Amino acid sequence: MNMTGKKLPWNKQLAKDWKNYPAPVRPGLEMAIYEKIIKRVLAGNKNPRILILGSTPEFRDLLLKHKITPICCDVNPEVYKALKILMERNGKELFVESDWLDLDDAHRFDLIMGHNVINMIPINKQGLFIKNIADNLKPDGIFATTVVIRPVRKDVNPADGFERYRKLRIKTGKKMLFMISYPDLVFSIGQKKGYYTPSGILSKLRDMRRKRIIDDPEFKTMLEFIKPSSLKIRLPLRDKLENTFNKYYLIEDVKSITDKYFDPSYWPIYILRKNGYSQKL
Numbered sequence: 001m002n003m004t005g006k007k008l009p010w011n012k013q014l015a016k017d018w019k020n021y022p023a024p025v026r027p028g029l030e031m032a033i034y035e036k037i038i039k040r041v042l043a044g045n046k047n048p049r050i051l052i053l054g055s056t057p058e059f060r061d062l063l064l065k066h067k068i069t070p071i072c073c074d075v076n077p078e079v080y081k082a083l084k085i086l087m088e089r090n091g092k093e094l095f096v097e098s099d100w101l102d103l104d105d106a107h108r109f110d111l112i113m114g115h116n117v118i119n120m121i122p123i124n125k126q127g128l129f130i131k132n133i134a135d136n137l138k139p140d141g142i143f144a145t146t147v148v149i150r151p152v153r154k155d156v157n158p159a160d161g162f163e164r165y166r167k168l169r170i171k172t173g174k175k176m177l178f179m180i181s182y183p184d185l186v187f188s189i190g191q192k193k194g195y196y197t198p199s200g201i202l203s204k205l206r207d208m209r210r211k212r213i214i215d216d217p218e219f220k221t222m223l224e225f226i227k228p229s230s231l232k233i234r235l236p237l238r239d240k241l242e243n244t245f246n247k248y249y250l251i252e253d254v255k256s257i258t259d260k261y262f263d264p265s266y267w268p269i270y271i272l273r274k275n276g277y278s279q280k281l
Contacts, residue, residue, distance in 0.1 A: 018057075019086055020225060022175040024183065024267045027058045027115050029257040030146060033269050034059070034113060037144050038066055041111045049107060051136070053100055053114030053145075055080040057087045064089040071109075075099050101129055108138045114145045118241070119233045123194060126236060127244050134248035134274050143249065143272040150194065150235035151187050151266060158188035158204055159213050161262070168261075176261070177218065178225045183262040190235040198229040249274055 023029060041048045052059045052072045063070040064087075073096040074080045080095050096103070100117065112133055121129045133143050161181030168180070185204060189196040202223075209219040245251055249272035256264040 017227060018083060022179045024148075024179070024262065024264075027056065027146070030255070030267075030269050031058060031062065033255045033257070034144060035062060037111065037113070037142065037271065038062065038068070041142065042066060042068075045110055048110035050111045050113065051096075051105075051109045053112065053117045053133075055083045056115050057083045059113060059115070060084075060093065061087050061089045064091040064093075069094060071096060073098055073100060073103055101125060101132060103132060103136055105136050109136060109141055110138055111142045111144065112137060113143075116146055116148055116233075118145060118236065119148050121234065122232075123234050123236065126234075126241070127247075130244050131248055137274045139275050141274050142252075143274070144269065145272075146267060146269050147241065148186070148190075148233070148235055149238050149241070149266045149268065151191050152237070154191060156184055156187040156191055158185050158208065160184045162214055162218060164261070174221045174224060177221050180261045181218075181222070182225075183266065186233075187235075187266070190233075195232045195234045197232055198226050201226055202228060245270065245272055248272075 018026065027034070038050070041050070048068065050063055050068055050071065052063070052070055055072050055074045060070040060072065069092050071094040072080055075098065077095060077097050096105070100121070118126055118129065137143060161184040162177075165177050165180040185201050186196050189200050189204060205214070205219055205222055205226075208214045209216065242251060251270065252273050253271040255269040255271065256267070257269075
């Protein structure tokens with residue numbers, strides 16, 4: 001949220017909003033896992049082709065750190081340019097303007113990586129997306145991706161995160177309130193609908209404030225991070241997702257970050273190898 005009262009250019013506002021988000025919305029502790037994957041790919045190929053689904057600046061910086069040219073695939077080149085503002089490293093990059101469902105690269109990739117990308121795809125098209133990523137990998141290529149999974153249980157309470165935050169007695173850092181409370185808000189909506197929207201979360205928060213489940217400072221803090229939007233973030237069921245993965249990949253590993261503030265098992269990092277070749281990290 002722009003607190004100065006001045007309207008920023010959209011690209012700078014986009015970068016500001018992205019920078020403001022903590023984990024698990026943007027990559028955080030799991031970056032160490034992605035770095036291990038990249039090092040493993042480099043061990044077998046000193047000049048790998050690595051594709052980033054989207055324009056995630058953290059991934060772009062990580063590839064440049066290892067002297068790899070990032071190749072970003074995004075349907076919107078302006079988003080790619082805008083998020084460059086947040087990058088800490090300079091270097092050559094390549095951009096592919098394409099919908100991920102239509103991507104068709106004749107040279108194929110050694111590694112394709114994406115943060116929460118499956119969650120951006122409608123449930124009825126996720127199978128097509130997962131297959132198309134496999135089609136764009138080399139025969140032993142890897143698809144590494146973080147996915148937000150829908151909880152099977154039906155008793156997720158949107159207030160649980162706020163209660164957890166209060167018990168921890170964290171006195172500083174608005175981001176901590178967001179990071180701890182956000183997952184329960186997401187899952188309380190998504191477990192029933194199969195998706196959530198930022199506007200849906202805002203509606204839930206207003207209702208919680210009206211019922212005095214949260215107080216005004218907590219409500220105002222959450223407004224600093226969540227912007228009104230009808231964008232649907234879909235939450236696949238683990239079993240159905242893994243059944244689809246198994247059609248095109250070997251699930252080599254499923255990693256989870258260690259975090260005391262939310263259950264990381266619902267934000268797994270899948271490491272998938274095309275054609276069934278296995279090598280554990």
